[in-house]
Each structure stands twice: as C-alpha cells, then as structure tokens.
Amino acid sequence: MDGHGAGIELRDLTKIFRKDWREVVAVESLTFRVEPEEFVCMLGPSGCGKTTVLRMVAGLERPTRGSVFIDQKEVNSPSPEVGMVFQEFALFPWRTVRKNIAFGLEIKKVPPEKISLLTSEYVQLVGLEGFEDAHPKELSGGMKQRVGIARALANDPRVLLMDEPFGSIDAQTRNLMQRELLRIWESARKTVLFVTHSVDEAVFLADRIVVLTARPAKVREVIDVPIPRPRDRTSPEFIGIRVKVLEELQEEFEKTGVLERQAVAKAGSG
Amino acid sequence: MKLLRRLFFSASSIAIFLIIWHILAWLDNQSRPVVIVYPLDVFENLFNSFLEPDFRGFLIQEEIYSSLKRLFFGFVLALAIALPLGLLMGYSSIAMSSTKPIVEILRPIPPLAWVPVFLALFGNSFGPVMIVFIGIFFPVLLGVIFGVRNVPPELVDASKTLGARPMKIFSKVIFPSTVPYLMNGIYIGLGVGWMCIVAAEMLGVIGGGLGYRLIESATTGRYDSMYACIIMLGILGFLTTELARISSIKVREWMGMGQE
Numbered sequence: 001m002d003g004h005g006a007g008i009e010l011r012d013l014t015k016i017f018r019k020d021w022r023e024v025v026a027v028e029s030l031t032f033r034v035e036p037e038e039f040v041c042m043l044g045p046s047g048c049g050k051t052t053v054l055r056m057v058a059g060l061e062r063p064t065r066g067s068v069f070i071d072q073k074e075v076n077s078p079s080p081e082v083g084m085v086f087q088e089f090a091l092f093p094w095r096t097v098r099k100n101i102a103f104g105l106e107i108k109k110v111p112p113e114k115i116s117l118l119t120s121e122y123v124q125l126v127g128l129e130g131f132e133d134a135h136p137k138e139l140s141g142g143m144k145q146r147v148g149i150a151r152a153l154a155n156d157p158r159v160l161l162m163d164e165p166f167g168s169i170d171a172q173t174r175n176l177m178q179r180e181l182l183r184i185w186e187s188a189r190k191t192v193l194f195v196t197h198s199v200d201e202a203v204f205l206a207d208r209i210v211v212l213t214a215r216p217a218k219v220r221e222v223i224d225v226p227i228p229r230p231r232d233r234t235s236p237e238f239i240g241i242r243v244k245v246l247e248e249l250q251e252e253f254e255k256t257g258v259l260e261r262q263a264v265a266k267a268g269s270g
Numbered sequence: 271m272k273l274l275r276r277l278f279f280s281a282s283s284i285a286i287f288l289i290i291w292h293i294l295a296w297l298d299n300q301s302r303p304v305v306i307v308y309p310l311d312v313f314e315n316l317f318n319s320f321l322e323p324d325f326r327g328f329l330i331q332e333e334i335y336s337s338l339k340r341l342f343f344g345f346v347l348a349l350a351i352a353l354p355l356g357l358l359m360g361y362s363s364i365a366m367s368s369t370k371p372i373v374e375i376l377r378p379i380p381p382l383a384w385v386p387v388f389l390a391l392f393g394n395s396f397g398p399v400m401i402v403f404i405g406i407f408f409p410v411l412l413g414v415i416f417g418v419r420n421v422p423p424e425l426v427d428a429s430k431t432l433g434a435r436p437m438k439i440f441s442k443v444i445f446p447s448t449v450p451y452l453m454n455g456i457y458i459g460l461g462v463g464w465m466c467i468v469a470a471e472m473l474g475v476i477g478g479g480l481g482y483r484l485i486e487s488a489t490t491g492r493y494d495s496m497y498a499c500i501i502m503l504g505i506l507g508f509l510t511t512e513l514a515r516i517s518s519i520k521v522r523e524w525m526g527m528g529q530e
Binding site: 055058059079080083084086088093095096103104106108136151152155161 | 422424425427428429430431434438442443446447449525526527
C-alpha cells in the first residue's frame, strides 16, 4: 500500500439531466476540497444527487459544467487511481472472493504469484480468512461489502469513493463495519469521500462533513468533527455535533417535504 | 419416501400408457390394415435392431450415429456463428440496428420451411446439417443478445473503476455474465434441432439416419420398425435436451450464479 492519498477538488461542478423536454438540475455549482488522506462525508437528504456527485468524481459520469481535479489533474474518465465501493456491492457473481479482489490486479497484468500474495493480504485486512473460495451469493451483506472494500483497495487507489456502502446492511453489522473501515483507513492512508444520509454515520466517521442542500445539490455547510477516534457515540461532544448537523439537515428535509407535497398536490390537481 | 412416491407415480403413468396403447392396438388389429402395432412387438423390434441389420442392411446404432453427427455439426456451426454475432449485436447499437431487420424477418420462419431450400442448395449430405444449423442458430443468437443486454450496469461501472478498458470489460464482465443465457439458448436450440434433423432426413438424405429409417420403414409397411424409430427419437431427444439442461444448471452453479 504505497499509493498515498491524493487531494480532491470539485470546482463549480454542475450536472443537468434532460428528461423528455424538461431539464432537471441534479447538482449545481458544487465547490469543495478534500485534503490528502482526509475522511470527508457528504451528507444530504435522499435523492439530492449525492450519488451523481460521486459518479462524476469517479469519472463514470461527465459533468455538464465545472470539473473535478484529483491531485490537480482533471478527471475525464474512470481510472484505477480512484477506487469506488458501491451501495449494492456490485461484486462479480461468477468470481470467488479471491478472484473478485484480484480483478483490478489482473487488469494491471500483475504477475500471478504477486496477485495471490496481495489478495491474501487484503483478505486478511478485511477479515475474510476462510472465505477465499466462496462465491458472493454465499456471503452475508456485511461480508459482501468487505469484499467490495478489499477489491477497491487491492488496486491501490489514491482516492476511495464510497456510495452509501453500509446502506443495505443491518444496523448491528453496520456499526461494526464503520469501526472496521476506520481501522482500514488508518492503516491504508487513503483519501476517502463517503456518501451517506445517516447523520450518526457521518459524525462517527468523518474529519469533516459536507452537508448538501435538497435537489439540486449545493454545499449548505461544512462542519468539522474535531473529536479524536475512537469516538464514543454517547459523549457530549459527539451529541453536540450531531445536533448541529441535524439542525442543518432538518431544514433541507423540510424543504424536500414541501417540494414533495407540492408535487403531490400538483399531480392531484392535474 | 418422497422419491419412492415419485417413482411409483412415474412407473404407474408409464404402465397406464402402455396398457392404453395395447388396447388401441388390439382394437386396430380386429380389421385390416393394421396401423397400430402392439407395444411388445415394437420393443422387441427396437431391441433386435441393435443386433440384426434391417431390410436395407443397417443396424439402428449406425442410424443413431448418422443423426447425432448431423446434430453435432449443425450445433457447432450454429454456435460458432450465433455466439460472436450475438455478442456483437448485443454490445454495439450499430451492429444491432444494421442486422436487426434481417434477423427479425428470418427469425419467425419455421426452420422446417428451409428444408427444401437447403436440400436443393447444399445437397442431400450437407443440407440436413444446415437445417439443424438454422434450428439451433436463432435460439442461441437471441439468448446471447438478451444476455448482453441484461448485464447489470453496476458491474460494468465497477470494472471501469478498477481500470478495465472496453476490451477487458467485454471479456471479463460482459461475456461471463452472458454464459447462463447462452446455455439456455443451447437448451432450447437442441430441442428445435431434433425436430429439424428428423424432418430433413425424412425428405431426403445421403448416409441414413433415424428419420430416414423411419420413413423407409413406413413406406414399406414395416410399422414395428417405424414405431421403434419414433421411440428411439423420443429417448435421444430427451437425453440430449436433459444433458443441455443439466449442464446449464451445472455451469450456473460452477459460476456461482445459481438461484439464490
């Protein structure tokens, strides 16, 4: 693991989707920075365009306007420098755990002996010893996401993007996975941009939290979380920041609520 | 216990079928001409045809070999063309829109309609192979196209973020996730292939075959031999499609893509 974290810069990032004859602004003039090896959470109401932002950073989607820079280099297409972990895991079902983790290394044409060495190392890092030859369908949600994380990290990216990676995992496993992720992040020293809609998750994980507005996504507020890790969810500092973030979000939630009510009313009258 | 019950019901349904057959044969035997032969006579004929050459001097295993050979060559040829074409059509919208009209016009034509055309075009030895080819070709082609169109987009995205370029995306993501659909196409195609081979052999073939033996037996009034051929066709058709079905399930399991 020698590819140390790179800085991410979003500059005036805008995405407009065309749907029939209407234009939907999903992301509007989003500007913020993530420092090298920093852990930043993007937090916003559901459906506010967080995933679209992440896909643009990954190079999977082209911005309508503005750009993303990773270490001052503009992102034009996906690259192995930028790893991604998906909410629905996106594991290759026909590949075993070991072969899933090896995918990026095979693409890079790493020699087979080195691949088997590296995959064993990452299997160990995410705690999946004994499951090397299992197929994804034999694993629980939490284990699947461990494979997803190992697969992204094995490629030694400089930036790790995570799109609600624990969103479809049950609450208990989720807390465990959050602690595991911090342990892995501390040893791997990658820059992490993590999307979530859980305030608790964001305060537990992040160095800084970028709170987004309801659609279109804009930066509403950036909140520092200066609590040393491991964090205690019941400590006064933790609760203090939680309340602060919640207040910011609450207004946005209300706004979406109003928008939804308006949409329903419109649909009802029309 | 469950297996025993299932076996009991299967055995009794076969027994009932044979009894009804026997009764119908008995009724038919009351007057001339006799068309329905007693099941026992048919099975005796089937057994003997493995040991004694028929009136043309052929053992039934020679005919089976001829038919299976045609099926095999037709199958290999169909796979060799349908697989790459299907991958291309599913992947590239240019390939799709330029070939789709032709495929859509040719596809609904019953494969048997090609029998006279292909016999005239390719002769009586290669023509039947081509008819099997056309029968297997379309199910496989459509299976592969459907498979490529159904590749989960998040898998393609994941491979891109892991550094895969179009060629690698194709070989490492799109092709493997198409395999179960391909196997399903083969399973359906083999069933159609059997229908085609028999029809082609009945209409004219060089080198024998079960369909040829069937029609020769019928036109010379050897009905026991005719029914023996029909039963043999049933058994072989069942075995080949069953083989395709089981290997399709095995491949899915082996690839970790079985039913959740």
